[in-house]
Amino acid sequence: MHESSVPASWPHVALRGSERLRRGHLEALLDGDLSGVTIDGVFSVEACSRTRASIEERAHGTGYAGNLGSVLTVPSHWPLKYEQHDDPTAWLSYFENVPSWHALRKQVLVPALGEDPLDVFVALLRSAWNGPVEPARHPLYGRELYAGIIRSGAPRLHFDYGSYDLGLSCDGQFGMTLILNALPCAVQRNYRVLGAAPGKYAPATPTGNYDLPRSMVAGAEMDEIPTPTGSLSLLSNRYLHEVLDCEGRLTFAIHVARLKDGRLVYFS
Numbered sequence: 256m257h258e259s260s261v262p263a264s265w266p267h268v269a270l271r272g273s274e275r276l277r278r279g280h281l282e283a284l285l286d287g288d289l290s291g292v293t294i295d296g297v298f299s300v301e302a303c304s305r306t307r308a309s310i311e312e313r314a315h316g317t318g319y320a321g322n323l324g325s326v327l328t329v330p331s332h333w334p335l336k337y338e339q340h341d342d343p344t345a346w347l348s349y350f351e352n353v354p355s356w357h358a359l360r361k362q363v364l365v366p367a368l369g370e371d372p373l374d375v376f377v378a379l380l381r382s383a384w385n386g387p388v389e390p391a392r393h394p395l396y397g398r399e400l401y402a403g404i405i406r407s408g409a410p411r412l413h414f415d416y417g418s419y420d421l422g423l424s425c426d427g428q429f430g431m432t433l434i435l436n437a438l439p440c441a442v443q444r445n446y447r448v449l450g451a452a453p454g455k456y457a458p459a460t461p462t463g464n465y466d467l468p469r470s471m472v473a474g475a476e477m478d479e480i481p482t483p484t485g486s487l488s489l490l491s492n493r494y495l496h497e498v499l500d501c502e503g504r505l506t507f508a509i510h511v512a513r514l515k516d517g518r519l520v521y522f523s
């Protein structure tokens with residue numbers, strides 16, 4: 256077994272063929288020693304293209320900030336925090352809806368992909384981590400968060416971190432993104448600059464941690480990760496990152512945080 260690392264000062268690892276995701280990869284992502292880990296051909300291009308058709312038939316097409324859009328009515332925690340300002344009534348209605356969003360995701364994705372990509376992600380995590388991997392619970396309400404967002408477009412410069420976004424007691428995070436459609440020119444770009452660390456937070460902007468000023472990454476070490484259709488990208492996403500724009504991009508994604516007690520928890 257060998258791994259091909261891209262020659263960069265902040266490397267990512269591309270796993271091919273039978274190379275397995277291991278706990279060491281996840282720890283390196285959580286600690287920021289790796290920018291990313293990619294796995295090719297997790298789903299076939301044909302299955303992804305069936306999935307795209309199934310999503311496009313049903314998509315409501317609501318979006319944020321131009322080209323970043325969640326499709327269908329399955330949400331992330333992001334609008335609850337940055338648009339509803341953590342309104343308790345909005346959170347309670349969110350929690351009530353979580354089971355129906357899981358059902359909707361399965362209804363749209365399973366016929367086309369043959370299985371629920373969330374199950375595939377969790378199985379991969381469990382076999383690599385060899386420890387508890389669970390849905391995240393909101394630290395204030397103790398209720399399960401939804402995981403498994405379907406998105407279109409290319410997010411602008413931002414970071415993701417459960418402790419900053421949700422108050423989770425975590426000490427590392429990565430994103431897992433299945434690429435359902437992308438042209439070869441689409442890449443994830445990760446800058447070795449933490450968006451949030453103890454005592455160091457992103458500047459207050461109208462969009463919180465999103466669409467941040469480029470001055471934050473000027474001169475920073477950087478890694479570029481290709482995102483071909485059917486591949487899975489694990490990205491160390493506490494760091495400032497963006498996706499370079501390309502036509503028709505469609506993804507399925509979750510966040511994975513390491514709680515201070517060593518559990519991995521996932522949410523969107």
Ligand SMILES: O=C(O)CCC(=O)C(=O)O
Nearest residue numbers: 415430432490492498506
């Ligand atoms: O590839 C994408 O669309 C988004 C990646 C990302 O923002 C993340 O993993 O947090």
Ligand SMILES: [Fe+2]
Nearest residue numbers: 414415430492
């Ligand atoms: Fe992100």
